[in-house]
Amino acid sequence: MTSTALLRTEQLTRSYGSLLAVDRVSLTVNEGELRSIIGPNGAGKTTLFRLISGEVAPTGGRIWFRGHDVTGLAQHTVSRLGIAKSYQITNVFPHLSVLENVRVAAQGYGRSFNFWSRTDALTDARARAAALLETMGLTGKAALLAAHLSHGEKRHLELAIALAAEPVLLLLDEPTAGMSPEETDETMVLIRELAAGRTIVLVEHKMKVVMKISDRITVLHQGQVLADGTPEEIRANDVVQRTYLGAKQ
Numbered sequence: 001m002t003s004t005a006l007l008r009t010e011q012l013t014r015s016y017g018s019l020l021a022v023d024r025v026s027l028t029v030n031e032g033e034l035r036s037i038i039g040p041n042g043a044g045k046t047t048l049f050r051l052i053s054g055e056v057a058p059t060g061g062r063i064w065f066r067g068h069d070v071t072g073l074a075q076h077t078v079s080r081l082g083i084a085k086s087y088q089i090t091n092v093f094p095h096l097s098v099l100e101n102v103r104v105a106a107q108g109y110g111r112s113f114n115f116w117s118r119t120d121a122l123t124d125a126r127a128r129a130a131a132l133l134e135t136m137g138l139t140g141k142a143a144l145l146a147a148h149l150s151h152g153e154k155r156h157l158e159l160a161i162a163l164a165a166e167p168v169l170l171l172l173d174e175p176t177a178g179m180s181p182e183e184t185d186e187t188m189v190l191i192r193e194l195a196a197g198r199t200i201v202l203v204e205h206k207m208k209v210v211m212k213i214s215d216r217i218t219v220l221h222q223g224q225v226l227a228d229g230t231p232e233e234i235r236a237n238d239v240v241q242r243t244y245l246g247a248k249q
């Protein structure tokens with residue numbers, strides 16, 4: 001089987017003054033892949049995500065998505081092209097119901113949105129929102145105010161909101177942060193299910209999660225790619241062991 005590159009960065013760089021937060025990062029994520037980005041605090045993981053999503057402009061290098069050069073495009077343009085990001089900082093509206101939170105997101109992005117038929121568009125967004133809540137196991141909570149969800153449920157709602165944009169590439173920033181071991185396990189299963197239909201790039205600190213669900217892992221260290229490989233290759237990599245994994249286990 002030949003694999004198709006969905007996302008490619010070439011020598012991608014972002015400096016803040018004299019600090020190189022992301023330093024000449026070249027990576028390729030293939031269609032359908034679940035890629036994890038790991039590395040110690042300050043390694044540049046979040047900045048790399050912000051570059052890919054168009055939130056921050058690079059100071060060097062290029063980004064290609066689906067064969068198009070998307071370097072320096074605004075975040076809303078990148079999002080329209082099919083990249084969605086689920087934030088570490090919550091983007092849930094606490095005073096809207098769970099269903100409304102997803103419906104509002106679905107309405108803004110539905111591919112079938114028809115300018116002339118507002119009623120159809122609203123019904124469509126509502127149906128898509130309900131389907132997404134079902135995928136996330138939140139159907140029973142649809143009518144609740146989002147403020148009343150548990151932490152884990154809120155993270156799942158954030159995922160539903162990100163999926164409402166029907167992304168081709170989903171960027172997940174620490175999806176299991178702050179979760180109990182049980183919630184973490186549930187979320188891992190969910191992410192694997194989501195990965196069946198799309199490409200996912202994940203920043204995650206929990207090694208158990210990363211090693212279990214990733215197809216490939218990229219290790220960042222001081223803004224640079226330290227290693228790139230399958231979970232087995234990364235686990236067996238001496239340099240990674242010395243500089244990162246050794247300290248974590």
Ligand code: ATP
Nearest residue numbers: 016019020021039040041042043044045046047048
């Ligand atoms: P963590 O795991 O702690 O979230 P990270 O790997 O995501 O870390 P980044 O947040 O990308 O790392 O930060 C990489 C480096 O860039 C750090 O030294 C950080 O202080 C610096 N940095 C990030 N954003 C900015 C900014 N807006 N202004 C100045 N420095 C920044």
